[in-house]
Amino acid sequence: MSESQKPVIGIIGGTGDLGSGLAKGWAKAGYPVVIGSRSREKAEALAADLGHGVRGDDNVGAARAADIIVLAVPFASHDTTIAEIKAEAQGKILVDAAVPLVPPKVSTVQLPQDGSAAKIAQALLGEGVRVVSAFHNVGAAKLHKGGKADCDVLVFSDDKEARDQVIVLAGVVATRGVGGGVLANSAAAEALTSVLIWINRQYKVPGAGVRITGLDDTVQV
Amino acid sequence: MSESQKPVIGIIGGTGDLGSGLAKGWAKAGYPVVIGSRSREKAEALAADLGHGVRGDDNVGAARAADIIVLAVPFASHDTTIAEIKAEAQGKILVDAAVPLVPPKVSTVQLPQDGSAAKIAQALLGEGVRVVSAFHNVGAAKLHKGGKADCDVLVFSDDKEARDQVIVLAGVVATRGVGGGVLANSAAAEALTSVLIWINRQYKVPGAGVRITGLDDTVQV
Numbered sequence: 135m136s137e138s139q140k141p142v143i144g145i146i147g148g149t150g151d152l153g154s155g156l157a158k159g160w161a162k163a164g165y166p167v168v169i170g171s172r173s174r175e176k177a178e179a180l181a182a183d184l185g186h187g188v189r190g191d192d193n194v195g196a197a198r199a200a201d202i203i204v205l206a207v208p209f210a211s212h213d214t215t216i217a218e219i220k221a222e223a224q225g226k227i228l229v230d231a232a233v234p235l236v237p238p239k240v241s242t243v244q245l246p247q248d249g250s251a252a253k254i255a256q257a258l259l260g261e262g263v264r265v266v267s268a269f270h271n272v273g274a275a276k277l278h279k280g281g282k283a284d285c286d287v288l289v290f291s292d293d294k295e296a297r298d299q300v301i302v303l304a305g306v307v308a309t310r311g312v313g314g315g316v317l318a319n320s321a322a323a324e325a326l327t328s329v330l331i332w333i334n335r336q337y338k339v340p341g342a343g344v345r346i347t348g349l350d351d352t353v354q355v
Numbered sequence: 356m357s358e359s360q361k362p363v364i365g366i367i368g369g370t371g372d373l374g375s376g377l378a379k380g381w382a383k384a385g386y387p388v389v390i391g392s393r394s395r396e397k398a399e400a401l402a403a404d405l406g407h408g409v410r411g412d413d414n415v416g417a418a419r420a421a422d423i424i425v426l427a428v429p430f431a432s433h434d435t436t437i438a439e440i441k442a443e444a445q446g447k448i449l450v451d452a453a454v455p456l457v458p459p460k461v462s463t464v465q466l467p468q469d470g471s472a473a474k475i476a477q478a479l480l481g482e483g484v485r486v487v488s489a490f491h492n493v494g495a496a497k498l499h500k501g502g503k504a505d506c507d508v509l510v511f512s513d514d515k516e517a518r519d520q521v522i523v524l525a526g527v528v529a530t531r532g533v534g535g536g537v538l539a540n541s542a543a544a545e546a547l548t549s550v551l552i553w554i555n556r557q558y559k560v561p562g563a564g565v566r567i568t569g570l571d572d573t574v575q576v
Contacts, residue, residue, distance in 0.1 A: 243540045245470070273569075285568050288550065315553035319464045322550045325543035329509065332536035333567060342569040346551075347506050348494075348560050 142166045143303070144200025146193045146215060147207035149180050152231060155277030156204065156269065159307035161186035162280070170196025197222035202299070204229045205255070206269070209236075212251055216258045224262040227296045229303075230255045230320075231269035233327040241332035243325045252290065252320035264296040267320035270327050272308055273341030282307060285343025288314035288323045312346050363387045364524070365421025367414045367436060368428035370394075370401050373452060376498030377425065377490065380528035382407035383501070391417025418443035423520070425450045426476070427490070430457075433472060437479045445483040448517045450524075451476045451541075452490040454548040462553035464546045473511065473541035485517040488541035491548050493529055494562030503528060506564025509535035509544045533567050 143160055145153045148169025161167045161184065169184075170193035171177035177190030189199075197203050197219040203226055207215045212232045216223075232251045236244040248254050252267035259265060267290040272283045287304035289311050291297035297313055304311025314323065326344060333342040364381050366374045369390025382388045382405065390405075391414035392398035398411030410420075418424050418440040424447055428436045433453045437444075453472045457465040469475050473488035480486060488511040493504045508525035510532050512518035518534055525532025535544065547565060554563040 241540075242537055243470075243542045245466070245542060249464075249466070312554065313557055314550045315557075316463055319462075319546070319550050319553065321464045321466060322543060322546035325540070325546055329535045329540050329543045330567075332540065333533065333570070336534055336536075337570055339569050339571070342567050345566040345568050346554060346563050347566050348563040349554070349558055350560070 155274030
Protein backbone atom coordinates (compact mmCIF):
# COMPACT_ATOMS: atom_id res chain seq x y z
CA MET A 135 0.00 0.00 0.00
CA SER A 136 1.16 3.53 -0.62
CA GLU A 137 1.60 5.96 2.21
CA SER A 138 -1.56 7.87 1.35
CA GLN A 139 -3.72 4.75 1.34
CA LYS A 140 -5.40 3.40 4.43
CA PRO A 141 -4.44 -0.18 5.32
CA VAL A 142 -6.94 -2.96 4.74
CA ILE A 143 -8.14 -4.24 8.11
CA GLY A 144 -9.17 -7.90 8.36
CA ILE A 145 -11.13 -8.72 11.49
CA ILE A 146 -11.02 -12.38 12.48
CA GLY A 147 -14.09 -13.18 14.52
CA GLY A 148 -15.59 -10.16 12.85
CA THR A 149 -19.19 -11.28 13.34
CA GLY A 150 -18.86 -11.10 17.13
CA ASP A 151 -19.96 -8.12 19.20
CA LEU A 152 -16.54 -6.45 19.47
CA GLY A 153 -15.35 -7.43 15.98
CA SER A 154 -18.43 -6.10 14.22
CA GLY A 155 -18.38 -2.89 16.30
CA LEU A 156 -14.75 -2.24 15.36
CA ALA A 157 -15.57 -3.02 11.72
CA LYS A 158 -18.32 -0.42 11.71
CA GLY A 159 -16.12 2.23 13.34
CA TRP A 160 -13.19 1.79 10.98
CA ALA A 161 -15.32 1.41 7.86
CA LYS A 162 -17.23 4.61 8.66
CA ALA A 163 -13.87 6.39 8.87
CA GLY A 164 -12.92 5.19 5.39
CA TYR A 165 -10.79 2.15 6.14
CA PRO A 166 -11.29 -0.88 3.86
CA VAL A 167 -12.56 -3.61 6.21
CA VAL A 168 -13.05 -7.34 5.68
CA ILE A 169 -14.78 -9.28 8.44
CA GLY A 170 -13.94 -12.95 8.76
CA SER A 171 -15.94 -15.75 10.31
CA ARG A 172 -15.84 -19.53 10.30
CA SER A 173 -18.88 -19.19 8.04
CA ARG A 174 -18.28 -17.05 4.98
CA GLU A 175 -22.02 -16.72 4.36
CA LYS A 176 -22.60 -15.37 7.85
CA ALA A 177 -19.78 -12.87 7.40
CA GLU A 178 -21.11 -11.71 4.04
CA ALA A 179 -24.62 -11.24 5.44
CA LEU A 180 -23.39 -9.18 8.40
CA ALA A 181 -21.05 -7.17 6.16
CA ALA A 182 -24.04 -6.14 4.04
CA ASP A 183 -25.85 -5.02 7.21
CA LEU A 184 -22.85 -3.00 8.41
CA GLY A 185 -22.54 -1.15 5.11
CA HIS A 186 -19.74 1.39 4.50
CA GLY A 187 -18.16 -1.05 2.03
CA VAL A 188 -17.45 -3.76 4.61
CA ARG A 189 -16.84 -7.13 2.96
CA GLY A 190 -17.28 -10.61 4.42
CA ASP A 191 -15.16 -13.73 3.99
CA ASP A 192 -14.03 -16.76 5.92
CA ASN A 193 -11.27 -16.20 8.48
CA VAL A 194 -8.45 -17.28 6.17
CA GLY A 195 -9.76 -15.10 3.35
CA ALA A 196 -10.07 -12.09 5.65
CA ALA A 197 -6.51 -12.61 6.91
CA ARG A 198 -5.23 -12.94 3.34
CA ALA A 199 -6.90 -9.71 2.22
CA ALA A 200 -5.66 -7.73 5.21
CA ASP A 201 -2.66 -5.47 5.74
CA ILE A 202 -3.48 -5.45 9.46
CA ILE A 203 -5.22 -8.45 11.05
CA VAL A 204 -7.34 -7.98 14.16
CA LEU A 205 -8.07 -11.10 16.20
CA ALA A 206 -11.38 -10.71 18.04
CA VAL A 207 -12.33 -14.27 18.91
CA PRO A 208 -13.24 -15.78 22.29
CA PHE A 209 -10.22 -17.05 24.20
CA ALA A 210 -11.47 -20.63 23.81
CA SER A 211 -10.87 -20.30 20.04
CA HIS A 212 -7.69 -18.21 20.34
CA ASP A 213 -5.00 -20.80 19.69
CA THR A 214 -6.86 -22.80 17.02
CA THR A 215 -7.78 -19.65 15.09
CA ILE A 216 -4.17 -18.48 15.16
CA ALA A 217 -3.08 -21.82 13.72
CA GLU A 218 -5.68 -21.41 10.97
CA ILE A 219 -4.43 -17.98 9.84
CA LYS A 220 -0.74 -18.31 10.71
CA ALA A 221 0.47 -18.57 7.11
CA GLU A 222 -1.59 -15.56 5.99
CA ALA A 223 -0.32 -13.45 8.90
CA GLN A 224 3.38 -13.69 8.04
CA GLY A 225 4.94 -10.30 7.39
CA LYS A 226 1.90 -8.49 8.75
CA ILE A 227 0.75 -6.83 11.95
CA LEU A 228 -1.62 -8.97 14.02
CA VAL A 229 -3.60 -7.15 16.70
CA ASP A 230 -4.68 -9.55 19.44
CA ALA A 231 -7.85 -8.37 21.20
CA ALA A 232 -8.58 -11.71 22.88
CA VAL A 233 -9.13 -11.67 26.61
CA PRO A 234 -8.22 -14.79 28.61
CA LEU A 235 -11.51 -15.07 30.51
CA VAL A 236 -12.13 -18.42 32.15
CA PRO A 237 -15.90 -19.06 32.42
CA PRO A 238 -17.86 -19.18 34.59
CA LYS A 239 -15.80 -16.83 36.79
CA VAL A 240 -15.29 -14.15 34.16
CA SER A 241 -15.11 -11.38 36.78
CA THR A 242 -12.09 -13.04 38.42
CA VAL A 243 -8.65 -12.44 36.90
CA GLN A 244 -7.20 -15.78 35.75
CA LEU A 245 -4.25 -14.98 33.51
CA PRO A 246 -2.70 -17.85 31.56
CA GLN A 247 0.44 -19.53 32.85
CA ASP A 248 2.41 -17.88 30.03
CA GLY A 249 1.43 -14.44 31.33
CA SER A 250 -0.94 -13.18 28.65
CA ALA A 251 -2.92 -14.15 25.56
CA ALA A 252 -0.72 -11.78 23.56
CA LYS A 253 2.49 -13.59 24.52
CA ILE A 254 0.86 -16.88 23.52
CA ALA A 255 -0.06 -15.37 20.15
CA GLN A 256 3.48 -14.17 19.52
CA ALA A 257 4.91 -17.57 20.42
CA LEU A 258 2.46 -19.36 18.09
CA LEU A 259 2.89 -16.94 15.17
CA GLY A 260 6.69 -16.65 15.30
CA GLU A 261 8.99 -13.71 14.65
CA GLY A 262 7.62 -13.08 11.16
CA VAL A 263 4.49 -11.52 12.61
CA ARG A 264 4.49 -8.25 14.57
CA VAL A 265 1.97 -8.89 17.35
CA VAL A 266 0.23 -5.91 18.94
CA SER A 267 -2.21 -6.22 21.81
CA ALA A 268 -5.16 -3.85 22.15
CA PHE A 269 -8.95 -3.32 22.39
CA HIS A 270 -9.44 -5.55 25.46
CA ASN A 271 -11.47 -3.01 27.38
CA VAL A 272 -13.57 -1.47 24.63
CA GLY A 273 -17.33 -1.69 25.10
CA ALA A 274 -18.85 -2.32 21.67
CA ALA A 275 -22.25 -0.74 22.39
CA LYS A 276 -21.25 2.78 21.42
CA LEU A 277 -19.54 1.56 18.25
CA HIS A 278 -22.74 -0.18 17.17
CA LYS A 279 -24.64 3.09 17.75
CA GLY A 280 -22.23 4.87 15.41
CA GLY A 281 -20.11 6.63 18.06
CA LYS A 282 -16.72 6.19 19.63
CA ALA A 283 -16.12 4.11 22.76
CA ASP A 284 -15.67 6.39 25.77
CA CYS A 285 -12.31 5.04 26.95
CA ASP A 286 -8.61 5.00 26.25
CA VAL A 287 -7.22 1.96 24.45
CA LEU A 288 -3.90 0.71 25.82
CA VAL A 289 -1.70 -0.58 23.00
CA PHE A 290 1.21 -2.96 23.61
CA SER A 291 3.90 -4.32 21.30
CA ASP A 292 7.59 -5.08 21.18
CA ASP A 293 7.62 -3.27 17.80
CA LYS A 294 7.32 0.51 18.10
CA GLU A 295 6.25 1.15 14.53
CA ALA A 296 3.48 -1.45 14.71
CA ARG A 297 2.37 -0.08 18.08
CA ASP A 298 2.15 3.43 16.64
CA GLN A 299 0.02 2.27 13.70
CA VAL A 300 -2.46 0.62 16.07
CA ILE A 301 -2.53 3.70 18.35
CA VAL A 302 -3.84 5.60 15.31
CA LEU A 303 -6.49 2.93 14.64
CA ALA A 304 -7.53 3.02 18.32
CA GLY A 305 -8.12 6.75 18.15
CA VAL A 306 -10.62 6.17 15.35
CA VAL A 307 -12.92 3.91 17.40
CA ALA A 308 -12.31 5.14 20.97
CA THR A 309 -11.39 8.32 22.81
CA ARG A 310 -7.67 7.81 22.37
CA GLY A 311 -5.00 5.19 21.83
CA VAL A 312 -2.23 5.21 24.43
CA GLY A 313 0.98 3.23 24.19
CA GLY A 314 1.38 0.89 27.16
CA GLY A 315 4.80 -0.60 26.50
CA VAL A 316 6.08 -4.01 25.53
CA LEU A 317 3.87 -6.95 24.62
CA ALA A 318 4.29 -8.52 28.08
CA ASN A 319 2.49 -5.50 29.54
CA SER A 320 -0.67 -6.72 27.82
CA ALA A 321 -1.25 -8.71 31.03
CA ALA A 322 -2.45 -5.46 32.64
CA ALA A 323 -5.17 -4.80 30.05
CA GLU A 324 -6.18 -8.45 29.83
CA ALA A 325 -6.56 -8.59 33.62
CA LEU A 326 -8.45 -5.29 33.68
CA THR A 327 -11.24 -6.79 31.61
CA SER A 328 -12.32 -9.02 34.50
CA VAL A 329 -12.13 -6.03 36.84
CA LEU A 330 -14.38 -4.01 34.51
CA ILE A 331 -16.87 -6.88 34.26
CA TRP A 332 -16.94 -6.94 38.06
CA ILE A 333 -17.48 -3.17 38.19
CA ASN A 334 -20.30 -3.35 35.63
CA ARG A 335 -22.10 -5.90 37.80
CA GLN A 336 -21.36 -4.30 41.16
CA TYR A 337 -22.21 -0.72 40.23
CA LYS A 338 -24.91 -1.69 37.71
CA VAL A 339 -23.43 0.28 34.83
CA PRO A 340 -23.49 -0.83 31.18
CA GLY A 341 -19.88 -0.34 30.18
CA ALA A 342 -17.13 0.76 32.55
CA GLY A 343 -13.86 1.61 30.82
CA VAL A 344 -10.42 2.97 31.58
CA ARG A 345 -8.90 6.39 31.02
CA ILE A 346 -5.29 7.35 31.65
CA THR A 347 -5.00 10.54 33.68
CA GLY A 348 -2.03 12.89 33.69
CA LEU A 349 -1.60 12.90 29.90
CA ASP A 350 -2.21 16.30 28.37
CA ASP A 351 -5.17 15.91 26.01
CA THR A 352 -3.63 18.35 23.58
CA VAL A 353 -0.51 16.23 23.19
CA GLN A 354 -0.46 13.89 20.22
CA VAL A 355 -0.25 10.48 21.84
CA MET B 356 -13.17 1.61 68.30
CA SER B 357 -16.67 3.07 68.38
CA GLU B 358 -18.57 3.68 65.19
CA SER B 359 -18.10 7.44 65.41
CA GLN B 360 -14.32 7.20 65.78
CA LYS B 361 -11.95 7.07 62.87
CA PRO B 362 -9.77 3.95 62.74
CA VAL B 363 -6.09 4.24 63.64
CA ILE B 364 -4.05 3.72 60.47
CA GLY B 365 -0.60 2.19 60.81
CA ILE B 366 1.55 2.59 57.74
CA ILE B 367 4.36 0.04 57.47
CA GLY B 368 7.13 1.51 55.35
CA GLY B 369 5.65 4.86 56.29
CA THR B 370 8.86 6.78 55.69
CA GLY B 371 8.82 5.94 51.99
CA ASP B 372 7.45 8.24 49.30
CA LEU B 373 4.00 6.63 49.04
CA GLY B 374 3.69 5.78 52.72
CA SER B 375 4.49 9.28 53.93
CA GLY B 376 2.21 10.81 51.30
CA LEU B 377 -0.71 8.64 52.40
CA ALA B 378 0.10 9.46 56.05
CA LYS B 379 -0.11 13.17 55.33
CA GLY B 380 -3.40 12.83 53.43
CA TRP B 381 -5.16 10.77 56.08
CA ALA B 382 -3.78 12.76 59.02
CA LYS B 383 -4.93 16.05 57.47
CA ALA B 384 -8.42 14.55 57.22
CA GLY B 385 -8.42 13.73 60.93
CA TYR B 386 -7.39 10.08 60.95
CA PRO B 387 -4.98 9.02 63.71
CA VAL B 388 -1.87 7.83 61.83
CA VAL B 389 1.24 5.99 63.01
CA ILE B 390 4.05 5.58 60.51
CA GLY B 391 6.35 2.62 60.96
CA SER B 392 9.90 2.11 59.80
CA ARG B 393 12.71 -0.30 60.51
CA SER B 394 14.20 2.63 62.39
CA ARG B 395 11.93 4.06 65.06
CA GLU B 396 14.03 7.23 65.27
CA LYS B 397 13.68 7.87 61.54
CA ALA B 398 9.92 7.37 61.76
CA GLU B 399 9.59 9.72 64.71
CA ALA B 400 11.61 12.42 62.96
CA LEU B 401 9.52 12.22 59.77
CA ALA B 402 6.29 12.10 61.78
CA ALA B 403 7.24 15.40 63.41
CA ASP B 404 7.83 16.88 59.95
CA LEU B 405 4.47 15.64 58.65
CA GLY B 406 2.56 17.17 61.56
CA HIS B 407 -1.21 16.73 61.92
CA GLY B 408 -0.60 14.48 64.93
CA VAL B 409 1.23 11.76 62.99
CA ARG B 410 3.27 9.53 65.29
CA GLY B 411 6.32 7.42 64.47
CA ASP B 412 7.29 3.95 65.66
CA ASP B 413 9.06 0.85 64.46
CA ASN B 414 7.08 -1.38 62.07
CA VAL B 415 5.88 -3.77 64.79
CA GLY B 416 4.82 -0.88 67.02
CA ALA B 417 2.93 0.78 64.18
CA ALA B 418 1.16 -2.49 63.36
CA ARG B 419 0.27 -2.99 67.03
CA ALA B 420 -1.22 0.49 67.36
CA ALA B 421 -3.26 0.22 64.18
CA ASP B 422 -6.85 -0.76 63.49
CA ILE B 423 -6.01 -0.83 59.79
CA ILE B 424 -2.48 -1.66 58.65
CA VAL B 425 -1.20 -0.33 55.32
CA LEU B 426 1.81 -2.10 53.85
CA ALA B 427 3.81 0.31 51.68
CA VAL B 428 7.20 -1.33 51.42
CA PRO B 429 9.24 -2.20 48.31
CA PHE B 430 8.44 -5.66 46.96
CA ALA B 431 11.92 -6.86 47.89
CA SER B 432 10.95 -6.39 51.58
CA HIS B 433 7.35 -7.58 51.17
CA ASP B 434 7.54 -11.11 52.53
CA THR B 435 10.00 -10.43 55.35
CA THR B 436 8.04 -7.42 56.56
CA ILE B 437 4.83 -9.45 56.59
CA ALA B 438 6.54 -12.10 58.72
CA GLU B 439 7.66 -9.34 61.11
CA ILE B 440 4.15 -7.95 61.67
CA LYS B 441 2.11 -11.13 61.21
CA ALA B 442 1.22 -11.52 64.89
CA GLU B 443 0.16 -7.89 65.25
CA ALA B 444 -2.00 -8.09 62.12
CA GLN B 445 -4.27 -10.90 63.32
CA GLY B 446 -7.92 -9.86 63.44
CA LYS B 447 -7.23 -6.66 61.53
CA ILE B 448 -7.46 -5.37 57.99
CA LEU B 449 -4.13 -5.27 56.14
CA VAL B 450 -4.00 -3.14 53.02
CA ASP B 451 -1.26 -4.30 50.68
CA ALA B 452 0.05 -1.50 48.47
CA ALA B 453 3.20 -3.33 47.39
CA VAL B 454 3.85 -3.59 43.67
CA PRO B 455 5.82 -6.58 42.37
CA LEU B 456 8.31 -4.61 40.29
CA VAL B 457 11.42 -6.51 39.25
CA PRO B 458 14.35 -4.09 38.76
CA PRO B 459 15.89 -3.08 36.50
CA LYS B 460 12.96 -3.60 34.09
CA VAL B 461 10.35 -1.84 36.21
CA SER B 462 8.37 -0.75 33.15
CA THR B 463 7.84 -4.39 32.13
CA VAL B 464 5.04 -6.36 33.79
CA GLN B 465 6.54 -9.31 35.68
CA LEU B 466 3.84 -10.64 37.98
CA PRO B 467 4.88 -13.24 40.58
CA GLN B 468 4.25 -16.91 39.90
CA ASP B 469 1.48 -16.87 42.52
CA GLY B 470 -0.41 -14.24 40.52
CA SER B 471 -0.08 -11.14 42.70
CA ALA B 472 1.64 -9.66 45.71
CA ALA B 473 -1.74 -9.49 47.44
CA LYS B 474 -2.34 -13.24 47.12
CA ILE B 475 1.12 -13.86 48.57
CA ALA B 476 0.28 -11.58 51.50
CA GLN B 477 -2.98 -13.42 52.20
CA ALA B 478 -1.23 -16.79 52.09
CA LEU B 479 1.50 -15.59 54.48
CA LEU B 480 -0.87 -13.87 56.91
CA GLY B 481 -3.51 -16.61 57.06
CA GLU B 482 -7.28 -16.42 57.35
CA GLY B 483 -7.20 -14.33 60.52
CA VAL B 484 -6.25 -11.23 58.53
CA ARG B 485 -8.55 -9.58 56.01
CA VAL B 486 -6.21 -8.59 53.19
CA VAL B 487 -7.22 -5.71 50.93
CA SER B 488 -5.16 -4.58 47.95
CA ALA B 489 -5.06 -0.92 46.91
CA PHE B 490 -3.01 2.24 46.25
CA HIS B 491 -0.71 0.65 43.63
CA ASN B 492 -1.17 3.41 41.11
CA VAL B 493 -1.23 6.48 43.31
CA GLY B 494 1.39 9.12 42.55
CA ALA B 495 2.54 10.52 45.89
CA ALA B 496 3.59 13.96 44.60
CA LYS B 497 0.17 15.58 44.98
CA LEU B 498 -0.25 14.11 48.46
CA HIS B 499 3.02 15.67 49.56
CA LYS B 500 1.82 19.03 48.21
CA GLY B 501 -1.30 18.73 50.38
CA GLY B 502 -3.77 17.74 47.66
CA LYS B 503 -5.48 14.58 46.48
CA ALA B 504 -4.01 12.25 43.87
CA ASP B 505 -5.78 12.75 40.53
CA CYS B 506 -6.80 9.14 39.92
CA ASP B 507 -9.21 6.42 40.95
CA VAL B 508 -7.95 3.82 43.40
CA LEU B 509 -8.99 0.25 42.58
CA VAL B 510 -9.67 -1.70 45.78
CA PHE B 511 -9.68 -5.50 45.89
CA SER B 512 -10.58 -7.96 48.64
CA ASP B 513 -12.38 -11.21 49.23
CA ASP B 514 -14.08 -9.48 52.21
CA LYS B 515 -16.73 -6.97 51.15
CA GLU B 516 -16.84 -5.08 54.45
CA ALA B 517 -13.06 -4.62 54.51
CA ARG B 518 -13.11 -3.56 50.85
CA ASP B 519 -15.78 -0.95 51.59
CA GLN B 520 -13.76 0.51 54.49
CA VAL B 521 -10.72 0.93 52.26
CA ILE B 522 -12.82 2.46 49.45
CA VAL B 523 -13.68 5.21 51.95
CA LEU B 524 -10.01 5.69 52.87
CA ALA B 525 -9.09 5.86 49.17
CA GLY B 526 -11.57 8.65 48.58
CA VAL B 527 -9.76 10.73 51.21
CA VAL B 528 -6.38 10.68 49.42
CA ALA B 529 -7.40 10.31 45.75
CA THR B 530 -10.26 11.24 43.44
CA ARG B 531 -12.28 8.18 44.29
CA GLY B 532 -12.07 4.62 45.55
CA VAL B 533 -13.63 2.03 43.24
CA GLY B 534 -14.20 -1.60 44.13
CA GLY B 535 -12.41 -3.91 41.72
CA GLY B 536 -13.54 -7.32 42.93
CA VAL B 537 -11.84 -10.22 44.64
CA LEU B 538 -8.27 -10.19 45.88
CA ALA B 539 -7.03 -12.14 42.83
CA ASN B 540 -8.05 -9.16 40.68
CA SER B 541 -5.23 -7.20 42.31
CA ALA B 542 -3.07 -8.58 39.49
CA ALA B 543 -4.63 -5.96 37.20
CA ALA B 544 -3.62 -2.99 39.37
CA GLU B 545 -0.20 -4.44 40.17
CA ALA B 546 0.48 -4.96 36.46
CA LEU B 547 -0.82 -1.49 35.62
CA THR B 548 1.94 0.11 37.67
CA SER B 549 4.58 -1.00 35.17
CA VAL B 550 2.38 0.27 32.34
CA LEU B 551 2.08 3.68 34.04
CA ILE B 552 5.84 3.83 34.60
CA TRP B 553 6.26 3.14 30.89
CA ILE B 554 3.75 5.86 30.01
CA ASN B 555 5.48 8.39 32.29
CA ARG B 556 8.76 7.75 30.50
CA GLN B 557 7.36 7.55 26.97
CA TYR B 558 5.10 10.61 27.11
CA LYS B 559 7.36 12.53 29.52
CA VAL B 560 4.66 13.17 32.12
CA PRO B 561 5.23 13.21 35.88
CA GLY B 562 2.45 10.95 37.10
CA ALA B 563 0.05 9.10 34.82
CA GLY B 564 -2.85 7.46 36.63
CA VAL B 565 -6.03 5.53 35.96
CA ARG B 566 -9.65 6.61 36.01
CA ILE B 567 -12.65 4.34 35.52
CA THR B 568 -15.10 5.72 32.95
CA GLY B 569 -18.79 4.91 32.76
CA LEU B 570 -19.40 5.29 36.50
CA ASP B 571 -21.72 8.16 37.34
CA ASP B 572 -19.72 10.61 39.46
CA THR B 573 -22.78 11.37 41.54
CA VAL B 574 -23.20 7.73 42.56
CA GLN B 575 -21.71 6.79 45.92
CA VAL B 576 -19.11 4.22 44.96
